[in-house]
Amino acid sequence: MTTESHQPRERRAGGIRRVATSRGYAYDVDTRIRGRRAHRRFPTRKAAEQWLTAQRRRAHEREAGLSRELRETTLGAFCGHYRDTIAPGRKCKSSRERDALALDLLEEHFGAGRPMHSIGESDLRAFQAWAGKPYEFTLRRTKSDPKPGENGTSDDTRERQRGPSTINRLRHTWAHVFTEAERARHIAENPWRRVEPLPVESSEPRFLTVAEAGAVLRAAEEYGTKWTTKDRARHHAGYDQLNLRDMILWLLLAGTRRGEMFAMRWGDVDLGAGVARVRTLKLQASKRPRVREIPLHPDLVAMLHARRARRHANAGTVRNLDGSPVLDGELIFPPVSNLRRMFQKCCKRAKVPPARIHDLRHTTGTLLAASHSLSTVAAMLGHSSTRMAERYSHTALQTLREAVDSLPRLGASEEAI
Numbered sequence: 001m002t003t004e005s006h007q008p009r010e011r012r013a014g015g016i017r018r019v020a021t022s023r024g025y026a027y028d029v030d031t032r033i034r035g036r037r038a039h040r041r042f043p044t045r046k047a048a049e050q051w052l053t054a055q056r057r058r059a060h061e062r063e064a065g066l067s068r069e070l071r072e073t074t075l076g077a078f079c080g081h082y083r084d085t086i087a088p089g090r091k092c093k094s095s096r097e098r099d100a101l102a103l104d105l106l107e108e109h110f111g112a113g114r115p116m117h118s119i120g121e122s123d124l125r126a127f128q129a130w131a132g133k134p135y136e137f138t139l140r141r142t143k144s145d146p147k148p149g150e151n152g153t154s155d156d157t158r159e160r161q162r163g164p165s166t167i168n169r170l171r172h173t174w175a176h177v178f179t180e181a182e183r184a185r186h187i188a189e190n191p192w193r194r195v196e197p198l199p200v201e202s203s204e205p206r207f208l209t210v211a212e213a214g215a216v217l218r219a220a221e222e223y224g225t226k227w228t229t230k231d232r233a234r235h236h237a238g239y240d241q242l243n244l245r246d247m248i249l250w251l252l253l254a255g256t257r258r259g260e261m262f263a264m265r266w267g268d269v270d271l272g273a274g275v276a277r278v279r280t281l282k283l284q285a286s287k288r289p290r291v292r293e294i295p296l297h298p299d300l301v302a303m304l305h306a307r308r309a310r311r312h313a314n315a316g317t318v319r320n321l322d323g324s325p326v327l328d329g330e331l332i333f334p335p336v337s338n339l340r341r342m343f344q345k346c347c348k349r350a351k352v353p354p355a356r357i358h359d360l361r362h363t364t365g366t367l368l369a370a371s372h373s374l375s376t377v378a379a380m381l382g383h384s385s386t387r388m389a390e391r392y393s394h395t396a397l398q399t400l401r402e403a404v405d406s407l408p409r410l411g412a413s414e415e416a417i
Contacts (some may be wrong), residue, residue: 033059053120073186076112102173121191134161164198205362215350220245253297255364262335365392
């Protein structure tokens, strides 16, 4: 007769095993917590996880000596502390907006009055699944010329769903909230350490072919002409109809990031030498922005000469008190808030598969990797190491094939070949 101890067992993470019994499956907790053995059997995995989390929490509380007042800190109180003291120090606006969304989701799901020490890993897994479900949002549109007696705004309800990549980015903030609570001894241990990130399917970077890039540039020039019509002249009187085409051409041939392009000034380019100084954006408070020099393509030099002549015919002769031209301090490409939308419309007009603005940078790296080394690609694109440029290594397959074919045939007869 076979006993339960001889039944096959499936090992699970976190000290929990699934055991086959005569009545089905059970879950055994058999582990050591601070030198003490914790052993018990449960009918469901959720009950086993809750019991194991409670045992670990009690052990950590005994070791850390947490007081009752600290243990009863609510999620809403600590999220308010995080908003006021920690979130404002984030590096950029998008990170602060992501932090605000992550905190709102925490309070919406668990409630502001939920004690932080009562949230376990099973609760966090359920929370991740809840955050990835479809949700409705209201898009408010503002009409430019409403009719008399008509409301100037309209609400449109749509449905969205956060993907695994978005959930994993929000997870960084959620885990940091509990890490700060653990550091302040409001909780004994951060339960996010035992919650795995969601799997994300990796895809090859999208890049445009030479024919697609030419079609997008022609569509951008046509799209720019559309914005100089008479009915919009009063809103866009100083708009340059080649502005969109110039920005796309710069991103295609210079390979800079969008933020680096918007930070370029006329004093950063030397059109005579065909060189530009690109400032890498300051990503963290502990890192300094780097400056790299890149050579300019002849098409970019011609575009900048024409752009400078269109915008400032005589600005090069007007100088500051220190003798520098006034034009040197002006931005070459003033920031545009709707660049992504305009670029997508250009792709649609050119009948090109959908692409992102950042895919123009991938196009530059792909074209360079086809005939140059990865170190050259990394230096041109501003990567700190060649590891980031390895995503373009697959494009060098034809170059490698040509190199292999050029090797002499050694150790093989003509008949064998």
